[in-house]
Amino acid sequence: MKFAARTLHLQPEGAYQVLAKAQELEAAGADVIHLEIGQPDFETFPNISRAGIEAVRAGHTRYTPPAGMESLRRAIAEDAGRRRGMTFDPGQVVVSPGAKPNLFFPTLALVEPGDEVIYPNPGFPTYQAMIRVAGGVPVAVPLLEEKGFSFDLEALETLLTDRTRMIILNSPGNPTGGVIPEKDLIGIAELALAHDCWVLSDEIYSRIVYDQKMVGSIAALPGMAERTIIMDGFSKTYNMTGWRLGYGIMPLDLAERVGLLLTHSVGSTAHFTQYAGIEALTGDQAQVAEVAAEYQRRRDVIVEGLNSLPGVTCRMPQGAFYVFPNIKAWGKTSREAADWILEEAGVALLPGSAFGEYGEGYLRLSYANSVENIQRALERIKGIV
Numbered sequence: 001m002k003f004a005a006r007t008l009h010l011q012p013e014g015a016y017q018v019l020a021k022a023q024e025l026e027a028a029g030a031d032v033i034h035l036e037i038g039q040p041d042f043e044t045f046p047n048i049s050r051a052g053i054e055a056v057r058a059g060h061t062r063y064t065p066p067a068g069m070e071s072l073r074r075a076i077a078e079d080a081g082r083r084r085g086m087t088f089d090p091g092q093v094v095v096s097p098g099a100k101p102n103l104f105f106p107t108l109a110l111v112e113p114g115d116e117v118i119y120p121n122p123g124f125p126t127y128q129a130m131i132r133v134a135g136g137v138p139v140a141v142p143l144l145e146e147k148g149f150s151f152d153l154e155a156l157e158t159l160l161t162d163r164t165r166m167i168i169l170n171s172p173g174n175p176t177g178g179v180i181p182e183k184d185l186i187g188i189a190e191l192a193l194a195h196d197c198w199v200l201s202d203e204i205y206s207r208i209v210y211d212q213k214m215v216g217s218i219a220a221l222p223g224m225a226e227r228t229i230i231m232d233g234f235s236k237t238y239n240m241t242g243w244r245l246g247y248g249i250m251p252l253d254l255a256e257r258v259g260l261l262l263t264h265s266v267g268s269t270a271h272f273t274q275y276a277g278i279e280a281l282t283g284d285q286a287q288v289a290e291v292a293a294e295y296q297r298r299r300d301v302i303v304e305g306l307n308s309l310p311g312v313t314c315r316m317p318q319g320a321f322y323v324f325p326n327i328k329a330w331g332k333t334s335r336e337a338a339d340w341i342l343e344e345a346g347v348a349l350l351p352g353s354a355f356g357e358y359g360e361g362y363l364r365l366s367y368a369n370s371v372e373n374i375q376r377a378l379e380r381i382k383g384i385v
Contacts (some may be wrong), residue, residue, distance in 0.1 A: 003074065004040075006132070006133050006135070007133070009129070009132050010129055011125070011132075012128075012354075013125055013126075013354075014125070014350050014351065014354025015036050015037050015038065015350060015354075017163075018036045018244070018338065018342070018348050018349070018350055019034070019036055019037060019348065021348075022036065022342060022348040023341065025342070025343075025346070029375070030171050030346055031346055032342070032346050032347070032348055033067045033346060033348065033373050033376055033377040034348050034349050034367075034368070034369065035065050035347060035348060035349045035365040035366050035367070035369060035374075036348040036349050036350050036358045036366065036378055037366060037368075038174060038321070038322065038366050038368065039241050039366075039368060040235075040236060040241065040291070040321075040368050041368045041369055042239045042291055042372070043239060043240045044238065044240050044243070044276075045238060045280070045283070045287045047238065047262065047279055047283045047284060047286070048088050048238055048240065048276050048279050048280045048283065049057050049276070050101060050240065050279075051275050051276045051278070052243070052272050052273060052276035052279075052282075054275075055271070055272035055275035055276065056272045060270055060271045060272045060275055061272055062271050063267065063268050063271070064268045064269065064271050064274060065268065065275065066259050066260075066262045066263040066267065066268050067093070067094045067095060067164070067255065067258075067259040067262065068093065068094065068095025068247070068268075068269060068274060069095070069197060069271075069274045070090060070097075071278060072095055072274045072275075072277050072278050073090040073091075073093040073095060073247075074090045075278050075281045075282060076088075076093045076095070076247050076249070076277075076281065077090045077092065077093050077178075077249070077279070078088075078281075079281045080093075080230065080232065080249055082252055084216075084217045084219065084220050085208075085220055086217075086219065086220050086225065087354060088249055089252065091252050091255060092249050092250055092251065092252055092255050093247055093249055093255070094247060094248045094249075094250070094255050094258045094259055094262065095245070095246075095247045095249070095269050095274065095277075096235065096246050096247060096248065096262060096266070096269060097244040097245070097246075097266050097269045097270065098235070098244040098245070098246050099204055099231055099232065099233035099235065099247070100126060100246070100249030101244030101246070101261075101262065101265070101266065102231045102233075102246055102247060102258070103126060103127070103130055103200065103202065103231055104126075104133070104231070104246060105131045105248075105258045105261040105262065105265075106198075106229045106250060106254060106258055107131060107134045107136070107166070107200070108130075108134050108261060109254060109257045109258055109261065110165060110166060110198055110254070111131065111134040111136040111165050111166060112135065112136075112165070113125040113134075113135030113136070114135065114136070114163065115135075115136045115137065115163060115164075115166075116136065116137045116139050116161060116164045116165060117136045117137070117138060117139065117164075117165060117166045117167075117168065118139045118140075118141050118156065118159055118160070118164060118167045118168065119131065119139070119140060119141070119142065119167075119168040120140075120141060120143050120151070120168065120169070120170055120173065121140035121142060121326075121355070121356035121358045121359070122143060122172060122176065122352055122355035122356045122358050122359030122362070123143070123168075123173070123174070123175075123355055123356060124170060124175075124202070124221065124355070125354070125355065125356075125376070126173050126305065126365045127168050128140075128356070132148070136165065136166075137163075139159050139164075139246060140340060140357070140358065141155055141156050141159055142155055142358045143173070143176060143178065143349075144358075145315060145326060148178055148179075148181075148315070148318075149173060149176035149177075149315070149324070150176030150178055150179070150180045150181060150184050151169075151180060151184055151187075153184060153188070153191075155186045156187075156188065156191060157191060158272055160191060160195045160197075162195075164197045165197055165198060165371045166197055166198040166199070166200055166321045167188065167191075167192055167197060167198070167199050167200070168199075168200045168202065169188065169199060169200070169201045169202065170201075170202040170204075170220060171185075171201075171202075171203070171205075171206075171215060171319070172205040172206070172209060172215060172317070172320040172322065173206065173319075173320065173351065173358065174320055174322060174363040175322050175324050175350070175355045175362075176204070176315075176317065176322065177299075177317020177318060177319055177320045177321075177322045177323060177324065178317065178319075179209065179213065179215055179318040179319050182216050185216055185218045185221065186221060188197075189218055189221045189222075189223070192227065193224075193227075197227070198227050198228070198229065199218055199219075199224065199227060199228045199229070199259075200228075200229045200231065201217060201218050201228055201229065201230050201231065202218060202231045203215075203217060203230055203233055204230065204231065204233055204235070204236055204246075205236055205319050205320040205321075205327040206232065206319075207236075207288055207292065207294050207304065208236060208237065208291075208295060208319055208320055208321060209238040209292070209318060209319040210292070210295075210296045210299065210317075210318055210319060211296070211318065212314075213318055215319060217230060219221060224312045226251055227251075227252075228250070229248055229249070229250040229254070230249040230250070231246070231247075231248050232246065232247060232248075233245060233246030233247060233301070234246065234276075234277055234280055235281075236320075236321075237280075237318060238280045238288070238290055239291070239311075240276070240280070243268075243270075243273045243276060243277075244269070244270070244273065245269065245273045245274070245276070245277050248308055250261065251275055263283065265384035285311035295321050295368075297369065298367040298369075298370075298371055298374055299316070299317060299321070299323070299367055301367075301371055301374055301375065302323055302365065302367045302374050302378070303315075303316050303317075303323060305374070305378035305382075306323060306365075306378070308382075309378075309381060309385055310329075310385050311327065311329035311330050311385065312325050312326065312330075312385075313325065314326065321365065321366055321367050321368045322364055322365065322366055322367070323364070324352065324359075324362050324363070324364055325362060325363055325365070326361060326362055327361065327363055328361040329369025330385075332351040333351070333353070333360065333364060333383075334351035334353045334354075334359065334361060334362055335351040335353055335361055336352075337351065337363060338350060338351040338363060340384070341363075341381055341384070344384045345377075345380035345381050345383065345384050346353055346380060347377045347381055349364065349365045349366075350363065350364040350365075351363060351364075351365050352364060365377075
């Protein structure tokens, strides 16, 4: 069967491949500890679930405007603006079923075939996929351990050309847990302005940060609001992965264009989930802080445990719920190491190479699991290294 060239490069996400292999082992009787999936292990907060259930009971199960209910868009604009020190018009908000459409569709709306898009590597695999589907040329900027997995500004400057259309940021980042410091954001903004290119800022983990740090948005810097797309959502902050609710915030003209892409693809986001989203934003936010504090406790346990293993060094992540330990001293590829740990220790985790060539020599572990399971996993790995 012949497929369109724009789809031939697409590959499954590594997390789902490892999950499938782990489930095969479990079906055969193995006991596997899952540290591969980037999904909160907490339930959706009760007030949010109640709001969704009540919305269904009230008959809110119909089509909505493609870009989302006006009431939800207004709540998002107010919440996002308050947290970033900005003012957004609800018309700038595009609600989507999950956050990924607000990665894909702005890229489709802005990137012509042959345009270059700079993306972080190691980074979320969807970035490279969406660039290539749009006909763009992916250009990887390395996230280096010695620079705290922030952008290498010198490398970024050398990669920018007159064909650069967009720069993709992710802070806090997947898979490294790294945060781009303000001085680096300022440097990136200056380069984006000088080269007249867009910035797509993936801020899905912006509420999961540690050590009382604040994570800034590049959109708030001078001259950047009119050239930045903020992608965010409810999955990670509010434990709503299965609700499929995300959003983008962007200049009005682009929001209209992205809304048309939504119209002709998914139509609209589920009606009742949008009521749950309003409750998430306007309800008790103390729950978010409590969950982040628990993630920080887990982070401290897993980093200390990994650094105690022979041949492993692990930086302290500043956000998200991932660690990215360096295992180069083992003399194995990251895929060999991940397979070995799964098969011999019963711990499912991801090879760093699943996130790009600059992830080779690392592993990604999600600590969206209990402290008890994290400690058990560390003991199992210690038993084989």
